[in-house]
Amino acid sequence: MDVRSQATAATDDGPSWRFTTKRAKAETVAIFAVFALYAAFLLRLLLLSRAPGSERSINLIPFASIAEYVSSHSSGTGRVAFANVVGNILIFIPLGVYVSWLRHRSAAWLTVLTVASVSVAVEIIQGVFAVGASDIDDVILNCVGGIIGILTFRLLSAILREQSLVRTAIAVLSLLSLPVWCYFLFVVRLHM
Structure with a gap:
């Protein structure tokens, strides 16, 4: 290989390396930006959707609230119970993914x-x-959601195997979820 072909090979490698670095930076910025929106949504939903002093209840008995939901036969309670149980799981799945990443x-x-x-x-x-309401059941359900997120990340990592591909997948999923977080953060009035 002559000197000129080595120089050409070096410049051919250079831009692709820079492109990968710029791409990696862009993906990382996208992930952090969407994570920040998600964190703002969590903050708004969990801490800022009620006026301070509006509600105070504490449950330290595991599964007491869930058992109460299951034993209640009121149709209104069923809808609230479903929203509470499923909602507590769903809103912490992304946290499990982001923390895993x-x-x-x-x-x-x-x-x-x-x-x-x-x-x-x-x-x-x-x-x-x-x-x-401070409820141990919320912690349990949030942890279930977080574990689902962690397992999802681990599965994605096992399938893709390369961290750069995992980062790309998380960036794409984050960008796909961006309208959802913007909708919940800026459009929907959260009343809990």
Whole structure:
């Protein structure tokens, strides 16, 4: 190989490396931007959707609220119960995915601990400022959602195998979810 072909090969490699770096940066920025919108939505939903002092109740008995929902035969309670149980699971699935992506080299139990810590912190703040019901069942359901998110991330990582492909997939999924978070954050009036 002569000197000129080596120089051509070096310049051919250069732009693709720079493109990959720019692409990786753009994907990372997209992930963090959508994560910030998601975090703002969680903050609004869990802590800012009620006036301070409007509601204060504390339940430290595991599965008591869920058992109450199951045993109630009122049609209105059934809808609220479904929304509460499923909602608590669904809103923490993205947190499990994002925390897994941020801490992809950490043990799964540390990621679960992070999700659980966020959930416990929310419940404590709700109790202290009387902006919602502090309920151990919410922590349990939030952790279930976080674990589903963690498992989803692990499955995605096992299928794609390369961190750059996982990052691309998380960026695409984040951008696809962007309208949902914007809708919930800016359009919907949250009344809980």
